[in-house]
Amino acid sequence: MKSWPKTPAETVRAFEHSVPRAPAVVRKKMFGYPAAFVNGNMFASTFRDEIVVRLAEDDRAALLETAGAKPFEPMPGRPMTEYVAVPPSFARRPADLARWVERAHRYAAKLPPKDTVRPRRVAPRRKATGAKPAARKAAPKKRAAAKKRR
Incomplete structure (x- = not known):
């Protein structure tokens, strides 16, 4: 499987500095x-x-009018509808980046909370056929380790 390239250190630093330091914010x-x-x-x-960034419809439209901003597609033809890739120049303009990240934070905070615990896998149920389940065969009996000598 082909691995994706790492994010440049400058971009990661800009991202880290733009994320609000609120108690409810989780970084992972x-x-x-x-x-x-x-x-x-x-x-x-x-x-x-x-x-x-993930934005409300009005904010998405406003950001997409900015030169360099584009709808986010992690794979060609697979857009993530509420997400916009900010212009690359925002990595060097912390005030602009922080403003859009804060808007994204406010929007996501209004969304219904997601359950962060993955649900357990449940075994599929047997089909109701009306017939009794087949009886299990007994395990084969072990042979005597040695026959008695006469």
Whole structure:
């Protein structure tokens, strides 16, 4: 499997400095890249050489009017609908980046919380056929270790 390139250190630093230091903000990896979550919802992340934010519809439209901003597609043809890749120049403009990350944080904080614990796998149920289940065969009996000599 082909691995994705790492995010440049300058971009990671810009991302880390832009994420709010609120108690509800959790930092962890997504797709192997640094990401920020609130109530289990991701609101900002790095991906390859990009910084990505999750925004409300009006904010998305406003950011997409900025030169260099584009809809986020982790794979070609697979857009993540609420996410926008910010212009690369924002990594060198901390005030602009922080403003959009804060908007993303406010939007994600209003979303319903996600359950952060993965549900247990449940074994599939047997089909109801009306027939009794087949009886289990007894395990084969062990042979005597040695026959008695006569």
